Each structure stands twice: as structure tokens, then as C-alpha cells.
Amino acid sequence: MKPLNFDHIAEKVRNWGRWGPEDQRGTLNHIGPETLKDAVATVQSGKLFNLGLNFDKNGPQPGGGGRFNPKVYVTDLFTPLNPAYPGVVYSDDVVHMPLQAATQWDALGHVHYDGQLYNGCDAHTTLSEKGAAKMGIEHLATPGIMSRGVLIDIARHKSVERLPSDYAISVDDLNAACAATGVEIRKGDIVLVRTGHIQMFTHDQNRPGFMGMQPGLSHHCAEWVYDNSLAAVCADNMAVEILNPEGLGSAVPLAFHMLCLRDMGCPLGEMFNLDALAADCAEDGRYTFLLAAPPLAVTNGFGSPVNPLALK
Ligand code: UVW
Numbered sequence: 001m002k003p004l005n006f007d008h009i010a011e012k013v014r015n016w017g018r019w020g021p022e023d024q025r026g027t028l029n030h031i032g033p034e035t036l037k038d039a040v041a042t043v044q045s046g047k048l049f050n051l052g053l054n055f056d057k058n059g060p061q062p063g064g065g066g067r068f069n070p071k072v073y074v075t076d077l078f079t080p081l082n083p084a085y086p087g088v089v090y091s092d093d094v095v096h097m098p099l100q101a102a103t104q105w106d107a108l109g110h111v112h113y114d115g116q117l118y119n120g121c122d123a124h125t126t127l128s129e130k131g132a133a134k135m136g137i138e139h140l141a142t143p144g145i146m147s148r149g150v151l152i153d154i155a156r157h158k159s160v161e162r163l164p165s166d167y168a169i170s171v172d173d174l175n176a177a178c179a180a181t182g183v184e185i186r187k188g189d190i191v192l193v194r195t196g197h198i199q200m201f202t203h204d205q206n207r208p209g210f211m212g213m214q215p216g217l218s219h220h221c222a223e224w225v226y227d228n229s230l231a232a233v234c235a236d237n238m239a240v241e242i243l244n245p246e247g248l249g250s251a252v253p254l255a256f257h258m259l260c261l262r263d264m265g266c267p268l269g270e271m272f273n274l275d276a277l278a279a280d281c282a283e284d285g286r287y288t289f290l291l292a293a294p295p296l297a298v299t300n301g302f303g304s305p306v307n308p309l310a311l312k
Contacts, residue, residue: 003255006219009222013264014264015226016263017119022119027229027231030230031146035188038148039289039291040290043289048309049277049309050273050309051103051293052306053102053202054102055101055102056069057070059101060101060201060271061207062207062208066098067100070095070096070097071097072093072095072096073095073096075093075094078091079092099302100270104269104270104303105140105270105304105306106261106270106303107132107137107301107303107304109261109302110303111262112262113252117132132301136299137295137297137304138298138300140304141294141304145190146291147231148190148290149290151192151274151278151281151287151288152174153181154169154194161199162197162199162200163197166244167242168216174221181285183287187229190234191228191230191233193216193234193235194274194278196236197210197237198273198274198275211238214237214238216237216239216241217235217242218241218242219256222256222259222263234269236271236273236275240268241255242256284312289312290311292308293306
């Protein structure tokens with residue numbers, strides 16, 4: 001069985017053709033010069049927050065599947081630039097990592113169903129071992145991802161450290177948390193949803209727990225994303241959406257992913273560490289900021305690591 005109302009929501013939120021038949025940027029098209037000027041205008045305290053996890057062998061991946069934690073190798077160490085002056089040296093390194101290892105963006109080609117990607121692209125002629133010939137992450141990297149960021153702290157709104165792993169965030173939750181913090185969503189905003197679930201990794205070091213069943217957005221929230229003309233949605237869990245046996249066992253697992261990436265063309269940001277930012281927002285009552293989260297322009301990539309920055 002498909003998740004409730006899946007086909008109806010998919011039809012409503014499908015943006016195919018909205019920005020032209022060749023478009024590969026989806027809802028990032030909602031970000032215009034006015035959005036960016038608005039985003040800059042939110043900066044008041046000058047406080048800067050890094051929302052990224054570190055990329056190293058102690059990352060959030062428990063192993064299994066194709067995803068593992070980054071492996072860094074030093075390839076040059078104390079290498080002289082000129083043998084005549086051995087005290088003047090450089091060091092280099094190499095990283096071997098899945099693009100999905102830690103804090104990351106999903107490209108529009110990351111998931112699909114019924115043989116088609118965003119904008120009606122044929123999956124079988126577009127995707128191959130060489131990656132995504134269309135809808136790759138490089139199309140989100142130019143000019144990059146920057147906008148007004150809005151924190152929606154559902155965990156704090158519910159007065160808990162972390163939402164329980166079976167909690168499906170509803171549209172009512174999103175609206176109530178925005179109302180309680182005086183936030184009005186604007187076209188082109190990038191919404192950051194805080195569940196508290198990342199503490200399962202950052203505090204408990206429970207990697208299987210972090211990657212397993214988790215709280216997140218219900219697939220019904222895709223309509224809210226569409227109605228509010230958001231540019232992107234990010235969260236502090238692995239999947240942005242709820243992962244539960246019911247959803248994973250349905251005919252469309254990862255339904256929110258499918259609706260956002262494939263139908264709407266809305267990029268998803270995962271494993272954003274929102275705790276320090278959230279504490280500051282709760283302290284000064286300001287939940288909007290300048291968000292800079294440029295993906296790497298990995299040609300044909302299904303995703304990209306990112307080191308998002310929020311400037312308040
Ligand atoms: C999958 O698990 C397929 O996707 P994501 O990492 O985007 O949640």
C-alpha cells in the first residue's frame with residue numbers, strides 16, 4: 001500500500017516544467033536577489049554557527065551497505081618544496097568517503113520512482129554507474145545554496161531533549177512551532193527542522209540507533225513545503241523524514257524524499273547539527289538567519305558533503 005494520499009500529494013506538488021524543461025535546480029529557483037537581501041538583513045548579532053559534523057573515521061556511519069566513515073590518508077608529510085632547503089616543506093592528504101557519509105545534501109537524482117526523476121527525466125537513460133547525467137549535485141552548486149534560514153525547533157516546542165524515535169512531525173507541529181516563535185515563512189526560505197535525534201550520535205555515540213528508526217517529517221509535510229514555496233528542507237536526523245517500519249514497508253518507502261526530490265525538485269539536507277544554533281535561538285528569540293550551505297560541485301554526484309554555516 002502507498003502512504004496515505006501519496007498520489008494526490010505527488011500530483012499537487014509536482015513542479016515539472018515550472019522552471020522550464022531543462023531545469024535541474026528545482027525549488028532553489030525560489031531564491032532570488034530579494035530573498036538573499038532579506039537573508040542578509042536577518043544578521044544582527046554576528047554570531048556564527050557551524051552546523052556540520054566532522055568528516056573522519058569517528059563519523060556517524062555504523063558500517064554496512066555502501067556507506068562508511070571517511071578514511072583520510074596522508075600522502076605527503078614534511079615533503080621539501082626544494083631539496084636544497086629541506087626545512088621548507090608541505091603536507092598533503094587524500095580522503096576516501098561516501099558523499100553521504102555525514103552532513104550532506106541529496107541531489108535531485110538521489111531517489112526516484114516509476115522510472116522518472118524530477119522534471120520527467122527518464123531514469124534509465126539518465127542514471128548509470130557514472131552517476132546522474134542529469135539532476136546531479138553540481139547543478140545545485142552553481143551559484144550555490146544560500147538563503148534565509150529558519151529554524152523550526154520541534155523538540156524544544158514539545159519541551160523534550162529529543163523526539164521519540166516513532167514521532168512523525170505533522171503540518172500542525174510545524175505551524176504551531178512557527179507561531180510560538182513568531183516566525184513567518186517566506187518564499188525561498190530554507191527550513192531547518194530540529195528533532196534532537198542527532199544527540200543519539202553526538203552524545204550517546206549510538207551509531208546504529210542514530211541511523212535506525214528515527215523521528216522526522218511525515219510525508220504530508222511535503223504539501224506544506226510546497227505551499228510555502230520553500231527552497232530546501234534540512235534536519236538533524238539522517239533522513240529528514242520519519243523512518244518507521246510502516247513507512248519503510250509501504251509501496252513507497254521514503255515517501256517524503258520521493259515527493260520532495262522527485263516530484264517537487266526540493267533538495268534535502270541531512271545530519272545538520274542544530275543544537276548550538278537552537279540554544280542561541282531560544283536565548284535571543286530570533287529563529288531566522290543567513291544560511292550558507294554550498295554543496296561541492298561533484299559532477300554527476302547523487303549528493304555532497306556540506307559544512308553549513310548560519311550567521312545570526
Ligand atoms: C537513503 O537512505 C536512501 O537516503 P538518505 O540518506 O537521503 O536518507
